[in-house]
Amino acid sequence: MHNDDGINGAGGGADGHPEDRPSAPRTVIEGRYELLEPVGSGGMGEVWKAHDRRLRRFVAVKGLLDRRAMTPDTQKAAMLRARREAEALAKIEHQNVVTVHDQIETADQVWIVMKLLEGRSLADLLSRDRVLGVPRAADIGLQVIQGLRAVHAASVLHRDVKPGNVLVRDGGQVVLVDFGIATFEGADRVTRYGGIIGTPPYLAPELFAPASPGPTPASDLWALGVTLYEMVEGRLPFGGAEVWEVQANIQQSPDPVLRYAGPLGPVIQGLLATDPSGRLDAASAEEMLREVLTEDMPAPARAATPAATPAPAPTARPTPPASRPAPEEAVQAPDVPSSEAAPPESPPKLSGKGRGGVRGWRTAAVVVCAALLAGGGWFLSQSGSGGKQDDVAGEQGGGAAEGDTEKAWEQWKSENERLTIGAKTDQPGLSFRNETGVWSGFDIDIAYALAGKLGYDREHVDFYPVTTGNRASKLANGDVDLVIASYSMTVEREKKDNINFVGPYYKAGSSLLVRKHSVNHDLNSAADVKTKHVQVCTARDSTYASRLRKEGYTTGKWQPDSYKECVDRLLDEQSKVYAVASDDVLLAGYANDDPKNLKLLPSGAGTEPYGVALPKDKPLLKSKVCSGLQEVLAGDEWSEMYMKDLSALTGRKTPPSKPELQPCSGQ
Template identity: 75%
Template sequence: MHNEDGFDRGDGGSGRRPEDRWTGGRTPVPEPGATQEWTEPPSHDGPSVPHAVIEDRYELLEPVGSGGMGEVWKAYDRRLRRFVAVKGLLDRSVTTPDTQKAAVQRARREAEALAKIEHQNVVTVHDQIETADQVWIVMKLLEAPSLADLLSRDRVLGVPRAADIGLQMAHGLRAVHEASVLHRDVKPGNVLVRDGGQVVLVDFGIATFEGADRVTRHGGVIGTPPYLAPELFAPDSPGPTPASDLWALGVTLYEMVEGRLPFGGGEAWEVQANIRQSPEPVLRYAGPLSPVIQGLLVTDPDSRLDAASVEVMLQEVLAEPGAPTPARTATPAHSPTARSTPSAASRPASAASGPAPATPSSEAAPPESPPTASRGGRGRFRGWKAAAAAVVCAALLASGGWLLASQGDSGGGQADAAGERGAAGGDAQKAWEQWRSATKRLTIGAKEDQPGLSFHNKDTDVWSGFDIDIAYALAEKLGYGKDDVDFYAVTTGNRASRLKNGDVDLVVASYSMTTEREKQDDIRFVGPYYKAGSSLLVRKNSARYDLDEAVDVKRNHVEVCTARDSTYADKLKEEGYATGKWQPDSYRECVDRLLDRKSSVYAVASDDVLLAGYAKDDPAHLKLLPSGAGTEPYGVAMRKDDPLLRSKVCAGLREILAGEEWPEMYMKDLAPLTGRKTAPSRPELRPCSG
């Protein structure tokens, strides 16, 4: 393909799905616009080629991946005129002529059992078919992102959302287990999250019956190494059981809230060695989910929580809207050891690495281990429920009680009034002293690639720009020196989740204040501390188009890039601009696409002051178009349930805007970009009680 400038079109930095390290041989999803080359799945002597038809009904269109045992095809049901997923259950690599008959019988029973499961959290099986050498199941074709996709994008999820996803997974597993089927490959990649939040367990390609003979592939236990239960590796192991599926659920819950796997390792033996050496992984952000995760990651399968107990405990978590944040402080999220250092935080963190382990000297003692569980599923829940309550109570006591003030906050002045009063004997100063005592260092989320606004020099580990100066000034008002402040690199796409999950205390990252964002991201703003205009950044010398005004960009229907989840993402479409299907996480990526003449991006949409920084850095190739209508007010974001901090930030920002600090910061950082000789009028701070 060629773009309008006559250059070979590459991916142009197009959004590609991050590689799943544990794909189990699944065919990767091609990038948008790229030629799709599919690896042919293993031969099964049956129809395994495109456009072959099974039973004169299901036309195989294209493979959509191969799981642990068997392959999955997108197919067309000629009779009912619909697209379906067709999966072969037999893996010929693990069968011999002597074992083939038994394998076919086992797969046949498995398919029949799966077809009987009717549950909203389990993929629907429409049909079961046998050909000469294969047993096929025909399933509903679901086109939705997986939980792995969400974690690749956000790295961590908030406790309420993780609890909701975990609850639906438990519902699905319970239905599967009641049908005497075991999944055996529970992991984020096999959990689809549909629009509206419905969770569906998929990929039963290596499922088996409870009590069936263990089948291994290439001499090892089947499954994905980081999610395999330790009992599967015991010499006298009876093989997979419902408890081993629930271990994998525990690993998945941990990964959702902690942003990393509980037990690292590149191979199955390494993972299992880490389980033996450190069977109780540190929980920093799980809060009220801690007892659930701890109960699922018990190495003794007989003492592990069952699906019914998990369901009840997760329902308790979701029924307590005030529980997630207070419980999180039981394992101090504000401790310096629970955060990355500034230099480490500035680098993209892999999901496998996660936060550095806390040192015993600075980590508060974890809550007592839950009571030893009995072997009865429902009976043992009482002990775990008591442990969950203990975690919440301990957290409330540790926080001095003032966090209770956030309960019932509907986004109005009640939160601020409660924060000012405090709940520790009505003494706001005492409550703030307790907050400061628990938060030795202030961690602030900021963007690291916006010259003039916020920029991180990785060579010197120095942060600079207007946002950074605002952040330092606020920290000083809160009683922190520069040496007590850590900056944590965030993007437009992940800053809300970084805030909600305790990675940062505040976000100062050209965050446009809108009521919709407060509701959607479940945060609160203080501000504005700056008002920006909207603009477009274009190539200075285009071989195809002369783009001098916004109308030129719209009239020529050239592709405009903006950061995912920015205020411009929907605005561009509403105003008739052409946008690409995939948007990156940062404006820096958009600019990189713009500068890549192989890409189809001809303009970047964002705030004028932000784009002016890029134009100033590369005046030979980039041009800033005149600002358009409207303004983007920048606010300081924080968690909704932190009214005390919000009241302090509000008072501090009011002082900054009233004094000489603000115009001095503007002239130092932004005047070189805007060309102004004097500072503009200061933005009017919105009431913090509104």
């Protein structure tokens, strides 16, 4: 159902056993990882498909040191630096960044062991399709920038962002791979044979300035801008095989022509600002990409067929069935020029270059789009959402016939041998994953209990990390079957996220978390937080994101993906954040983990009912989840789980009244 094996950008088997072993002995690292074959060039030239003898699985193993560029005098320092890099990479946990399982140090090399992923590289997709439509390109770019933000938050720089290092998996998940030449922000500039490390067409111009500090997060964002341009225009913005050629083209023509970019134009222009201080930062670029994806199609696209879905223009490939989308599908743009061809007449200049253009592009974009629509424009290749279906006869017509439900469910289970549940990794008491990968908490116990009612034992349940910001997309993409992640049930969310809720299984109050000791502000109540106008942080797309300002609180311009990031900002004495807004039980977990520095303010009015979220097109699954959760709430399990996981946080000596399950209508 969810295959975790595969190749990071290359083909290969994943059956758990090395295939066709030759007679010659293979290199085995630390007596565990047997190197089988190279898989791609990699930053340092040492990227291997390997077999993990202990866990009987395939992995990707990569060396971080370029041994050809090392001397006996520099080896010790290089080893120390690579060891620090490996440790930093191993701490990055994000769905858009390849997972690092292990780090191994041998006599002359530091290796990182990563998950081996199935998928097609973005370079392969572009080689086949030449261009992608704007919605598809924006979605890929958004996932890449989310991965980069996680990388940069760990003070790591990728340094080789390009289509070959972007993996596009079935279902639409995008994963940033190949950290063979990653480095720390602020580290000394490292060169190979006297040249800058990286791929010439994607290298930022500031890397070649005489007083350059070396790579920075901004140089990774430049590379993303080049990649976005390549996706929608079908060519590189700055041609040249050698570094000097590329840099000369940047100097001579710093504003490459945009023919097919449409509303992506301001994002690309902002990322390709030659002055890094005027370049879009990651947060602004992410916000602009989200707006591209959520903005309504311009009127000309809807006018052609007002009562039905617009028919695809002749230049577009046939749209695949929504049930099994082809994630590689893209529009074939007419007569895409090569990088050597003379540029066509430039479209109207789009606003939005630099940090100030998040919203200013709309009017210009509509003008551009109106001109492009008639000729097979940017909008044509928006892929349908991925995801598994019930795959049971009669489901599309509103559910299996009465009396056949159990038969239909057994068929569903036979086709879905494992149940994958989205959960958060960083909420003590509710859902938490420790350093050894063990999950715990009230949400996790609810998930296991519900899975049992559905006929899945613990060995057949997989947890998948999600955040407040991405859990709806993980359901839509089919990465998970259910989400149990303190997901507040509201009618608005069901419509906005295109999901169904079953629940509630818990009702939380609202509260604020503040620093226990602060030099500038003594905060003892919600009124203090509001009247002193201190900045409040909450997770993006949470119910609090829209409530705080309406209720008179001061918030920052950008909100992170998770409450853990808010807490990290709260604990940072240089941060402007003085409070975190969320559910009382969730914040109580953080306060309980760090009582020396954090305190929980009294709960406010209202409750947040937590529900199990699932896709809208799964009526059979919804019916089984509803009856299963009803069984969990009817017995003693719920009270036992509450006392085990939450009583220490809430201070209750006895469990509260169980929440009343809402009717599961609309099946």
